[in-house]
Amino acid sequence: MKELKVPFEIGDSCTFTKTISESDVYMFAGITGDFSQMHTNEAFMNTTKYKTRIVHGVLTFALGSTASTLIQTQAKAEMPSVSYGYDRLRFVKPVYFGDTVTATYTIIEIDNENLKSVGKVEVVNQKGEVVVVANHILKFFPLDEE
Template sequence: MKAPTFLETGEVAEYTRRIDADDIAAFARISGDDDPVHTDPDFAARTAFGRCIAHGAHVMGLLSTTASMMSRRSVARGATGTPVSAGYDRIRFTRPVFAGDTLTARYVIEEVDDGRARTRARLEVVNQDGDVCLAGTHILAWVAAA
């Protein structure tokens, strides 16, 4: 039998961060994604967005923080396996993120399967106005030591 996750349905982790132009530029440098919709204000001004937008992967990266918060919570409660991401699913970018937006990443455990040592969580990232910018699901798995 696999080790229990020590998490419960309904548990929530949240992380809030303001995204600024320097963050967007840094992500472009780190990722190598220098698409002008992210990096060129003159180009972006002529798009449907009217200005530069944050990368979807940048926004999604905030959810890694919330998954790590759940992992640490599980280990602190006695989980013996190593929590790892088993994958993200049904990710949807529903609204652009602009420099100056304050985002809150929310991770809500929807299913706990201690028999398989996994959890499934509902994900969302909302901006300062409460608008959902990203939605999806995540599987967290606990891997037994070798």
């Protein structure tokens, strides 16, 4: 029987880049029901320290999930996996409409015994400023053998 192991090496990495538009924010608000004035009311936000609307932190964070899918594709993972959760998630800086953000997913830990990996998720804006960080756990599981 073939020994099962996580299909990554420490340091494996991939990125996903996207410019976040106003329509992205409003579609996300519609899906989640989060129409906070922080994201939808420009006049109100002009009175705050931000001076303009900001993107939902969770929307920005979700781009790390795309990167986690891409790294599995890049590794040509034969075993399926599921997200086992995120640790140490922080929204470090605001993201504004029109910002271009890049999510980088880097493997920092491998647990072959339990078929898990931990990836460091770091999202930066077009200025290179870190806006979101988290650690992501992937749990792999073997396909049933007949």
